[in-house]
Amino acid sequence: GAGVSQTPSNKVTEKGKYVELRCDPISGHTALYWYRQSLGQGPEFLIYFQGTGAADDSGLPNDRFFAVRPEGSVSTLKIQRTERGDSAVYLCASSSSLVDTQYFGPGTRLTVL
Amino acid sequence: SQQGEEDPQALSIQEGENATMNCSYKTSINNLQWYRQNSGRGLVHLILIRSNEREKHSGRLRVTLDTSKKSSSLLITASRAADTASYFCATDRGAGNMLTFGGGTRLMVKP
Numbered sequence: 582g583a584g585v586s587q588t589p590s591n592k593v594t595e596k597g598k599y600v601e602l603r604c605d606p607i608s609g610h611t612a613l614y615w616y617r618q619s620l621g622q623g624p625e626f627l628i629y630f631q632g633t634g635a636a637d638d639s640g641l642p643n644d645r646f647f648a649v650r651p652e653g654s655v656s657t658l659k660i661q662r663t664e665r666g667d668s669a670v671y672l673c674a675s676s677s678s679l680v681d682t683q684y685f686g687p688g689t690r691l692t693v694l
Numbered sequence: 695s696q697q698g699e700e701d702p703q704a705l706s707i708q709e710g711e712n713a714t715m716n717c718s719y720k721t722s723i724n725n726l727q728w729y730r731q732n733s734g735r736g737l738v739h740l741i742l743i744r745s746n747e748r749e750k751h752s753g754r755l756r757v758t759l760d761t762s763k764k765s766s767s768l769l770i771t772a773s774r775a776a777d778t779a780s781y782f783c784a785t786d787r788g789a790g791n792m793l794t795f796g797g798g799t800r801l802m803v804k805p
Contacts, residue, residue: 612790612791614792614793616793616795621797622797622798623782623784623795623796623797623798624737624782624793624795625795626792626793626794629790629792631790636789636790637788637790637792640792670735672736672737674737674793676791679789679790679791680724680725680791682727682739682742683727683739683791683793684739685729685736685737685738685739686736687735687736688735688736690735
């Protein structure tokens with residue numbers, strides 16, 4: 582079956598611009614997670630959804646970052662006024678429940694010039 | 695911040711040899727998972743071991759967990775060039791099962 586998909590695969594933007602990153606989880610998965618991975622490091626948790634609501638957004642670095650999941654399926658990570666330090670690979674994962682394996686998408690590589 | 699620490703940070707071996715990677719963590723866990731990542735993109739889930747388990751096998755992979763030492767190891771037997779990748783351990787935290795990753799071990803298997 583289809584795995585987690587993320588679009589775009591690569592995004593290059595200029596400092597100060599607004600970007601949206603999209604995640605399509607595995608069908609039927611209720612839990613959805615966003616992580617960010619900087620070069621040479623492991624992924625770091627940003628936010629997770631259980632259904633439509635953001636259950637924990639404690640990993641979001643500041644209020645320029647926001648994510649939504651309005652219908653409990655697709656999620657969008659939104660970054661306002663991008664900074665060069667936001668450059669990273671943004672990974673999305675989904676799982677069928679809070680105790681099951683998280684399956685990751687291929688990631689979106691964001692480059693802020 | 696990252697909870698786990700992988701050791702070694704980099705490992706280079708010949709095809710056919712075994713590769714062992716270690717992971718240490720700081721707080722109590724429910725589960726520990728190992729993932730593989732090629733070329734800095736998506737992570738592939740390898741194996742999940744629960745806190746009440748001590749050892750688990752999957753094909754050429756063997757994972758051990760010692761909760762008293764807060765450590766885990768991943769053994770890849772009879773390695774292949776295709777095993778070349780970065781390997782991460784991840785522990786869950788919080789009611790939402792958010793994963794905390796270590797910095798990874800970069801494994802190179804030479805043909």
